[in-house]
Amino acid sequence: MNVSTSEIKFVERPGQQGGKAPAARRNPWKDVEEKFALGLRNHWYAILPSDELPLDKPVGIKRLGADLVVWRDAEGQVRVFEDRCPHRGAKLSLGVQQDGGLRCWYHGWKFDSEGQCNSIPSEGGECATSKRVRVRSYPVEEHGGLIFAYFSSDDSPPAVPCQNPYELESPEWNGFIVRHHWQGVPWIRAMDNLIDPIHGPFLHMGTYTLSSNKGHTDTIEVRKNPDDSYFVGRKGQALVNFDFTEYHFPNWFRLDIPYPWSAGPGGPMRILVLVCPIDADSCQVYMVRKRKITGWKWWLWKALWHIRLEKKMWQVIDQDVAILSSQDGTTCLDHESLVQSDAGIATMRKLFREAAQAKEDRP
């Protein structure tokens, strides 16, 4: 299904048509974006790569504005709790894993893998009080080296299945999980960038293949796919640069970056990008970079990656973070003038506006 540009409401502000610099004016979209500054509830988010979680030690992280403790139970299953002990609020991530449970460091209260308190040592262990105490526990799944958690608005069970792009667990696809903490970049600014294929030859000019370009004038086409994701791509250019993205509401993308012969055999690099808000001013971005290669081709790519390709990737990431943090959070929204090439951003906003109207998705 094509999405016509008439469905996309471009932001025009007084003064634009007259050729004068427009006066800054609060953009109505800002209300929606601020509502979702800490994420959209009732969805799954990639919160941590599996290799950052030891078997025997809890890890404390912040995601969607919440402090979380992530740990593994006796079976090695990942558990995610609120990182606050219900006794007197100490961080459970400072505690210890013991007999399949998590014990708070401060006074030793212990919680089972579901978050139920099963021991208060000063009261003799399990007791009437311990039976009444629980710590909030989040639904969690682990796929292809990433840990996902579900953030509900009211503690109800997941309303949608966990996102699990097929490349994550396919033996035909091999690659790397690259992780970035984007300080000064709200999660929606990061997603604006991922749904904007026009920026490649400008921002990334001079960096490996991302400088490749058939022409700066182009039209962005937006199509809805059968699985409800959106194709957002350049009409006049394909497989030259970062030319298309596939957006899966609310928080992940699939895209291909063409590779020259010097990157070894195996065709383009596929990137699955999963974005997770940390707080209103920063986000965690997981980029799963894969190629459909196995055997010696995969080993060759791995070698080339570590020798020189990874370094080039970080140059590109640094450029993205530098420009996105320069937008100054949501301040940029009061100074924007969207054009046709921003059709991907307009589409994403339409989906968020619809979510804002749906009561169940309110944070």
Ligand code: FES
């Ligand atoms: S604060 Fe956790 S046991 Fe006291």
Ligand SMILES: [Fe+2]
């Ligand atoms: Fe970029």
